[in-house]
Amino acid sequence: MSAKSKKDVTILAKQEFKAESKRLLDLMINSIYTHQEIFLREIISNASDAEDKLAYLALTDQNVGMSREDFAITILRDPKYRILTVSDNGIGMSREEMEENLGTICKSGSLHFKETMEKQEDIDIIGQFGVGFYSAFMVADTVTVISKKYGEEQAWMWQSSGADGYTIEPAERETAGTDVIMKLKADTEDEKYGEFLEEYRLRELIRKYSDYIRYPIRMSCEKSRKKEDSPEDKPEYETYTEVETLNSMVPIWQRSKKDVTEEEYNAFYREKFFDYEKPVATIHMSTEGTVTYKALLYVPGKAPYDFYTKDFKKGLQLYSSGVMIMENCEDLLPEHFRFVRGVVDSQDLSLNISREMLQHNRQLTLIARNLEKKIKAELLSLQENDREKYEKFYAAFGRQLKYGTVSEYGAHKDACQDLLLFWSQKEGKLVSFKEYVAAMTEGQEKIYFATGENKDRLAKLPQVETLAKRGYDVLLFTEDVDEFIPQTLMTYSEKTFCNVTTEDLGLDSEEEKKQTEEKTETLKDVLTFVKEALGEKVKEVRLSSNLGSHPVCLVPDSGMSFEMEKYMKRANPEFAYTAGRILEVNAEHPAFAALNAAVESDSEKAKDYAELLYAQALLMAELPLEDPVAYADLVCKLMK
Ligand code: ADP
Numbered sequence: 001m002s003a004k005s006k007k008d009v010t011i012l013a014k015q016e017f018k019a020e021s022k023r024l025l026d027l028m029i030n031s032i033y034t035h036q037e038i039f040l041r042e043i044i045s046n047a048s049d050a051e052d053k054l055a056y057l058a059l060t061d062q063n064v065g066m067s068r069e070d071f072a073i074t075i076l077r078d079p080k081y082r083i084l085t086v087s088d089n090g091i092g093m094s095r096e097e098m099e100e101n102l103g104t105i106c107k108s109g110s111l112h113f114k115e116t117m118e119k120q121e122d123i124d125i126i127g128q129f130g131v132g133f134y135s136a137f138m139v140a141d142t143v144t145v146i147s148k149k150y151g152e153e154q155a156w157m158w159q160s161s162g163a164d165g166y167t168i169e170p171a172e173r174e175t176a177g178t179d180v181i182m183k184l185k186a187d188t189e190d191e192k193y194g195e196f197l198e199e200y201r202l203r204e205l206i207r208k209y210s211d212y213i214r215y216p217i218r219m220s221c222e223k224s225r226k227k228e229d230s231p232e233d234k235p236e237y238e239t240y241t242e243v244e245t246l247n248s249m250v251p252i253w254q255r256s257k258k259d260v261t262e263e264e265y266n267a268f269y270r271e272k273f274f275d276y277e278k279p280v281a282t283i284h285m286s287t288e289g290t291v292t293y294k295a296l297l298y299v300p301g302k303a304p305y306d307f308y309t310k311d312f313k314k315g316l317q318l319y320s321s322g323v324m325i326m327e328n329c330e331d332l333l334p335e336h337f338r339f340v341r342g343v344v345d346s347q348d349l350s351l352n353i354s355r356e357m358l359q360h361n362r363q364l365t366l367i368a369r370n371l372e373k374k375i376k377a378e379l380l381s382l383q384e385n386d387r388e389k390y391e392k393f394y395a396a397f398g399r400q401l402k403y404g405t406v407s408e409y410g411a412h413k414d415a416c417q418d419l420l421l422f423w424s425q426k427e428g429k430l431v432s433f434k435e436y437v438a439a440m441t442e443g444q445e446k447i448y449f450a451t452g453e454n455k456d457r458l459a460k461l462p463q464v465e466t467l468a469k470r471g472y473d474v475l476l477f478t479e480d481v482d483e484f485i486p487q488t489l490m491t492y493s494e495k496t497f498c499n500v501t502t503e504d505l506g507l508d509s510e511e512e513k514k515q516t517e518e519k520t521e522t523l524k525d526v527l528t529f530v531k532e533a534l535g536e537k538v539k540e541v542r543l544s545s546n547l548g549s550h551p552v553c554l555v556p557d558s559g560m561s562f563e564m565e566k567y568m569k570r571a572n573p574e575f576a577y578t579a580g581r582i583l584e585v586n587a588e589h590p591a592f593a594a595l596n597a598a599v600e601s602d603s604e605k606a607k608d609y610a611e612l613l614y615a616q617a618l619l620m621a622e623l624p625l626e627d628p629v630a631y632a633d634l635v636c637k638l639m640k
Helices: 002-012 017-031 038-060 095-102 108-120 123-128 134-139 193-197 199-209 264-273 354-358 361-386 387-410 413-419 433-438 453-458 462-469 480-489 510-521 524-539 562-571 590-601 602-618 627-637
Strands: 071-078 083-088 140-148 156-162 166-170 179-182 217-226 237-245 282-285 293-299 315-321 323-329 341-345 422-423 427-433 447-451 474-477 493-498 540-543 552-556 581-585
Touching: 002 354, 038 071, 038 083, 038 179, 038 199, 038 323, 071 199, 071 602, 095 166, 134 140, 140 217, 140 282, 166 193, 179 193, 193 199, 199 217, 264 282, 264 341, 264 590, 282 361, 293 361, 323 462, 341 581, 361 413, 387 413, 387 480, 413 480, 422 433, 427 433, 433 447, 447 462, 447 480, 453 474, 462 474, 480 493, 480 562, 493 562, 510 524, 510 540, 524 540, 524 581, 524 602, 552 562, 552 602, 581 602, 590 602, 602 627
Parallel strands: 071 217, 315 341, 447 474, 447 493, 540 581
Antiparallel strands: 071 083, 083 179, 140 156, 140 179, 156 166, 217 237, 282 293, 293 341, 315 323, 422 427, 422 474, 552 581
């Protein structure tokens, strides 16, 4: 006895909310937000999730002894005491789970909400989020949760009147499930919380926000009927109550496309996937045939904060005939489309299929293949028909598509390559490979690209200028992964790729090549001098006719490009290998004439010139100078 009462005392001691939860709670309590009505949607959505969990368990565990039809959510109004209760017969919560789930906020929706809140401090976003359980405090002074976890003996009661803390104590509840009991705030001049106890208002809210919830939401409603014994010509009426189901229970993806409004699609997305921005594309499909399924997919307009980390969980929610069997079915989405959110529902999948079996399921593989095709088609159509939206999408997920293109040695290139966009030097905007090739001018054989960190600087590369003079476009690659794309694709539309800084541009005619050879022969002494002056620093010194107005340029020896070298160094500072440096010189440039003259008259000066030109070439290639101080001294020395 004494042991038990001691235990009760510790349990009853008021517990503090975790700091960040407290802040969010404060916000909810003091919210002047006008759409407080969304609290009901949140509480009902939690109830539905809890029923999903027990319904799923019931499939594999005979002991649950419940079938789908047994699950329901009940709403109870008590206007006299201003109490609104939402009850479910779902999975329930243990004491620890209450502590964990209702004492802390680090749950999906709420956390996301909190982060955005901190950034924008905009009260108006409340209604756009899945703000979760705490939203009850927008309308209630005191919230009491009585819950019994399925399979446990003891029920528990969690109670809180706001930010100062909560208590948890043992309670009574017959069966598994949860009651959320909200004592509504007193009405004020501006706020009539009492309306949330009125039948018509609750009916309206459920229709508006929770219509598709798959379990019946029941409420006892007042009706009137003619008194049986009253005469027909002078009827008298009496009121009675009857339990009514207030939602239509048809999930949005089960409805016909033409009956769903854009607003409904967006609202479902917002609530289910915790994104307050509208999706850039919505795909609603209903397929019959080898495998029958319905899918509702969304392409988000921005990347979740953890998208490019390993914390991000890809996958679609998988339902079998209306019962959720998996929260995140990864196998339904290829890696390159991992940003897609949504739901797939198929009656062809056995309900009690295990996760491991699912991976090798033929129907699932078929669905996944169809979805991939459909997503690609949808994105291509967006690219063609609504470029602005597509570019917004691309800004968020373009990198993922690039990774998809190069991953597994290009195994997914067909799905990805046409979705890529790169900056076009000529057009001054993003273009696809298809658009690039279509715009190629007479005589252009290759797809030219330049890689570097910054597109303005790339645009000034001598090779880019040379190509521009001929009217050829150059794609400017500025992301690490870009350079791997031509290597993976090899060709696009039978055109080969040409890295303008490392490869022969293929512009010279046989005649021109011959001229360069002859010139090299005449200028052999100067070229040899420069090579000797620079020693091991360069592999070769040669003439180039592609340098336009520039005196020199550094190109890498075959193998590794400079961008790749920089990338490897960033990834691993210990990386010791460097790309071989070849110094190309422009014999038509006045600087070359000066060098030539110095070689003949003053070999000390000529050596300085060689060093100077080499340093210039390094700078233009955005490569570090080996000795910046020596370079500065050298410039000053030559100025004297
Ligand atoms: P979210 O729903 O975004 O996870 P909430 O704040 O709404 O966040 O709820 C927190 C957690 O509390 C839920 O994830 C769930 O585990 C638990 N919970 C809330 N309501 C119920 C309920 N009616 N039955 C069982 N568990 C619940």
